[in-house]
Amino acid sequence: MIPAPPVALGALLPALIVFGTGVLVLLLDLVPPRTKDHLGGVALAGIVIALLGSISLWNHETRAFRDMVLLDNYALFFHVVICYAAALAVLLSIDYLRRNGVESGEYYALLLFSTAGMMLLASAGDLLIVFLGIELMSLSLYVLAGLFKMRLASGEASMKYFLLGAFATGFLLYGIALIYGATGSTNFDRIAAAAAARPRDTLVTIGLGLLLVGFGFKISSVPFHMWAPDVYEGAPTSVTALIATGSKAAAFAALIRVLTVALRAAQPDWSVLLWAVAAVTMTAGNVIAIAQSNLKRMLAYSSIAHVGYMLVGLVAGGVPGAGAVLFYLLAYTFTTAGAFGAILLVERSDGEAVEVGDYAGLARRHPVLAATLGLFLLSLVGIPPLAGFVGKFYLFGSAVRAGYLWLTVIGVLNSAIAAYYYLRVIVYMYMREPEGVEVRLVPSFAGGVALAIALVGIVLLGVMPAPFADLAQVAVAPLLR
Amino acid sequence: MAPESWYLALSAVLFCIGVVGVIVRRNPLVIFMSIEVMLNAANLAFVAFGHRLGTADGQAVVFFVMAVAAAEVAVGLAIIVAIFRLRRRLSVDDLSLMRW
Numbered sequence: 001m002i003p004a005p006p007v008a009l010g011a012l013l014p015a016l017i018v019f020g021t022g023v024l025v026l027l028l029d030l031v032p033p034r035t036k037d038h039l040g041g042v043a044l045a046g047i048v049i050a051l052l053g054s055i056s057l058w059n060h061e062t063r064a065f066r067d068m069v070l071l072d073n074y075a076l077f078f079h080v081v082i083c084y085a086a087a088l089a090v091l092l093s094i095d096y097l098r099r100n101g102v103e104s105g106e107y108y109a110l111l112l113f114s115t116a117g118m119m120l121l122a123s124a125g126d127l128l129i130v131f132l133g134i135e136l137m138s139l140s141l142y143v144l145a146g147l148f149k150m151r152l153a154s155g156e157a158s159m160k161y162f163l164l165g166a167f168a169t170g171f172l173l174y175g176i177a178l179i180y181g182a183t184g185s186t187n188f189d190r191i192a193a194a195a196a197a198r199p200r201d202t203l204v205t206i207g208l209g210l211l212l213v214g215f216g217f218k219i220s221s222v223p224f225h226m227w228a229p230d231v232y233e234g235a236p237t238s239v240t241a242l243i244a245t246g247s248k249a250a251a252f253a254a255l256i257r258v259l260t261v262a263l264r265a266a267q268p269d270w271s272v273l274l275w276a277v278a279a280v281t282m283t284a285g286n287v288i289a290i291a292q293s294n295l296k297r298m299l300a301y302s303s304i305a306h307v308g309y310m311l312v313g314l315v316a317g318g319v320p321g322a323g324a325v326l327f328y329l330l331a332y333t334f335t336t337a338g339a340f341g342a343i344l345l346v347e348r349s350d351g352e353a354v355e356v357g358d359y360a361g362l363a364r365r366h367p368v369l370a371a372t373l374g375l376f377l378l379s380l381v382g383i384p385p386l387a388g389f390v391g392k393f394y395l396f397g398s399a400v401r402a403g404y405l406w407l408t409v410i411g412v413l414n415s416a417i418a419a420y421y422y423l424r425v426i427v428y429m430y431m432r433e434p435e436g437v438e439v440r441l442v443p444s445f446a447g448g449v450a451l452a453i454a455l456v457g458i459v460l461l462g463v464m465p466a467p468f469a470d471l472a473q474v475a476v477a478p479l480l481r
Numbered sequence: 482m483a484p485e486s487w488y489l490a491l492s493a494v495l496f497c498i499g500v501v502g503v504i505v506r507r508n509p510l511v512i513f514m515s516i517e518v519m520l521n522a523a524n525l526a527f528v529a530f531g532h533r534l535g536t537a538d539g540q541a542v543v544f545f546v547m548a549v550a551a552a553e554v555a556v557g558l559a560i561i562v563a564i565f566r567l568r569r570r571l572s573v574d575d576l577s578l579m580r581w
Contacts, residue, residue, distance in 0.1 A: 128542055135549045139556050146560055155564045156576045162560050163512055163573070166553055167503050170519030173546065174496055177523045180539060181489075181530035 011064035011071040013057070014050045014079050015119040018086075021046025022112030029105020036103040040094040040446070043108040044087060047115065051083035067187055068126040077475040078122035078253040081330050084457070085246035086115040088337040091450035092344055093238040099347075099442065100236070102147055111242065114140035118250035127176045127186040127262070130254045134172065134218060137247055138165050145235035145243070157234025164217060164227040172214025178207035179262075188262040195265040208266050211258065212273065218251035221311065222281040225304045232300035237352070240296060241340035244303050245333040252329055256314060256322055260479050267317070274315045275407060282308030282414040290421050295343055295354050298421060299336065302380060305418060306332055312411050313395045316402040319477050324394035326472035331387035331461050335379045338454030342373035345447050346439050353439045356425060361434035366441045370429045372451055377422040379458045382415050387461035394469060488529035495522035507572045509561050513554075520550050 009016060024046070025039050054076050062071040089111060097103040117136030124130045142165060146158025180186050182203035183194035195204055216224040232240045259270055285305030292298035310332075313325035346353040346362070346369070353359070363370035379386035392415060399408045461468055495518055502515030524543045531539020565571055 128545060132545060132549065135553070139552055142556055142560060146563060149563055150567075152567055155560070155567055158560050159509060159564050159573075160576060162557055163503075163509060163516075166513070166516045166557065167519075169553075170496075170499060170516055170523070173520060173523040174526065176542075177492075177526035177530065180527065180542070181533070184534045184536070186538065186542065 005066070008062065008064035011062040011069045011123070012120075013071075014054045014076075014083075015116045015123070017050040017053060018046055018083075018112050018119060019116040021049075022109045022116065025105055025112065026109045029109070036105060037094070037098075039105050039108050040090055043112055044090045046112060047083050047087045047090065050119075051080060051087070054079035054083065063125070067189060068129050069120075069123050070125040071123050072478060073475040074257070074479055075119075075123035075253070077326055077472060078249060078329075079119050081249045081333050082115060082118045082122065082246050084330075084453075085242060085249065085333050085337060086111065086118075088333075088341065088450045088454060089238050089242040089246070091446045091453075092241060092337075092341045094446040095442065095444035096236070096238050096344055096447070100148065102149075102236075107144070107147060110140040110144050111239075114138075114144065114242070115246065118246050121250040122253040124254055124257065125188050127179065127188075127191075127258070130258065131169075131173060131176060133250070133254065134214075135169065137250060138169070138218075141239070141243055141247060144239040145231055147236050147239065151234075153234035154236065155234075157231045160227050161231045161235075168214045168217030168224065171210045171217075175207045175210030175212075175214060178203050178210065182207060188257065191262040192264055195263065199265055204263070204266060205269060208263055208270060209273075212270065212277075215251060215255045215258075216277070219248055219255065219307050220304050221277050221307050222284045222304065225281070225285070228304055229297050229300040232303075233294060233296045233354075237296065237340055237344040241337045241344075244299070244340065245337045248303070248307070249329045249333060252310065252325065256325065256476075257479060259314070260317075260322060260476075271315050271317065274311050275404070278308050278311035278315055279407060279410050280308075281305070281311060282411060286414050286417045286421075289418070292421070293356050295356060295359070295425065296340070298356075298425075299339055299343075302418065302422070303336060305414060306336075306380075308414070309392060309395055309411060312399050312404070312407055315407065316395075316399040316404055318398070318402065319473055319480055320394075320398040321402060322476040322480065323469065323473035324391070324398045326475060327394055327461075327465070327469050328391035330468065330472070331379070331391040331458065334454045334457030334461070335376050335386075335388055338451055338458065339373065339376040339380065341447060341450050341454065342369060342376060345369060345442050345444060345451075347442050348437050348439050350437065356428055357435055358437070358439050359425060360428045360432035362429040362439070365434070369441055372455060374426050374429065375455060375458065377425055379462070381419045381422045385459075385462045387458040387465075390462055390465040390469075394465075485529045485533045488525060492522045492525040492529065495519075495525065507574055509564075509571060509573055512573065513557050513561070517550060517554075520546060 121133030142162040145161050148154035183191045220228040285301050289301035310325050313321045379388035382388045382392045396408045499515045499519030527539040527542050
């Protein structure tokens with residue numbers, strides 16, 4: 001008889017809390033009361049408990065399931081980022097769903113399952129767990145993107161996301177198969193040992209390429225970014241906020257760990273490749289964003305450009321580079337979720353207000369919201385003293401110290417291009433007269449709380465970044481030993 | 482018995498057929514079938530490599546992949562049916578509401 005392996009569920013605790021809350025929400029959906037107002041609260045409570053649990057587990061490293069699941073500081077840092085992203089998405093959803101008549105228990109359950117998948121991805125120590133985490137996260141998000149069943153754009157977003165996401169999964173899985181074949185294991189540490197013994201193995205190199213294709217889709221780096229604008233535009237805005245922040249952070253978490261731990265021996269290969277991808281991603285994202293008049297689409301291209309910035313940190317490598325990426329993801333999560341949240345709270349009489357023209361003169365009628373959205377956009381530009389500035393400073397600083405001068409120059413030039421389209425929205429809000437259909441601000445307490453949290457986040461990270469940057473460096477340091 | 486390299490060659494061919502199918506076909510159902518071919522190509526590679534290495538890890542992974550693929554089918558078909566209800570036609574060329 002084969003002895004049963006030891007089961008240490010403690011290493012999965014934060015993800016299990018979120019997952020359990022998802023199941024609880026599904027059950028509560030079946031019992032009275034018929035209104036679904038309380039389900040958002042339950043979901044939020046689960047995420048907050050997981051968040052507090054993750055913070056309390058800091059410095060308590062646990063490994064379980066033959067090192068397949070690692071609950072180290074690195075995973076916990078990402079758990080916190082992901083929980084914030086999910087909490088903001090839930091807060092933004094509560095009134096938004098009711099307004100659009102799609103309030104349902106399965107929405108929150110799917111959101112929680114997807115969050116659990118992201119957390120699993122962050123604590124993966126094995127390529128199999130990476131695959132499972134990505135699928136748990138993505139399958140839930142495909143459905144969430146198509147939540148507005150009666151809107152063609154939503155269905156279209158869902159279908160595109162699904163087909164391209166599943167296509168990318170095929171590449172990812174084949175890459176895993178080749179790396180398994182070359183190194184005899186799917187575990188990160190054992191892959192690293194085997195790959196170090198046989199440098200420049202063709203199978204490993206091809207597997208690395210296929211893995212990068214799969215991850216490229218998930219983080220939406222050029223040339224695998226085509227789905228992002230359509231999905232961001234068509235999906236419900238609260239879901240877009242989660243796709244743009246949480247899923248990206250989780251994919252980055254797994255990507256950094258795979259590249260720096262499992263495939264460290266192939267660093268010369270992937271750093272050259274990512275250098276080119278970073279440069280093209282930044283430039284394409286920013287240049288195409290200029291041409292957009294739809295705000296959700298513009299933010300989608302902007303998020304592609306931000307992926308390019310983060311890849312700069314990954315190329316720079318070492319503790320400063322990887323730490324800068326972690327800090328940037330934290331800053332980016334607050335900023336982007338906040339920007340989408342502000343858009344979600346503005347409404348036209350005939351639907352969502354997503355065109356730049358809708359925001360003309362917004363500052364006169366809704367000064368607080370206009371100022372809030374303005375601050376998020378300024379943080380995306382990278383204006384001090386907001387989080388975006390500090391994040392870019394760390395990223396480009398690490399690239400300069402690592403000797404990647406040209407990449408830094410491209411990045412800084414790109415930040416200048418990006419200023420144009422972000423500031424255009426601010427100009428519309430503050431210096432133009434309202435045109436056409438009146439837009440109105442939807443009163444939402446939960447949405448206001450979400451914006452306030454995000455705002456505090458970007459100001460706090462911008463004014464006193466040092467403690468958070470230190471935490472990010474502490475989190476990545478063991479990976480690079 | 483055929484050596485493992487034959488199975489690996491077959492798996493590579495299947496993977497390429499899947500990729501080409503996704504790129505050239507216009508019906509989402511057929512695209513989806515091509516994706517399943519890609520996943521099964523990976524499965525075949527896992528089993529062949531597992532046999533060569535003499536460990537059961539490769540076979541174990543395949544079970545996970547099959548379970549995930551089944552979940553993917555459930556979600557994918559639901560999405561395709563939802564779109565079909567709205568449009569009464571099924572082609573990815575129709576998915577052109579949003580461009581650039």
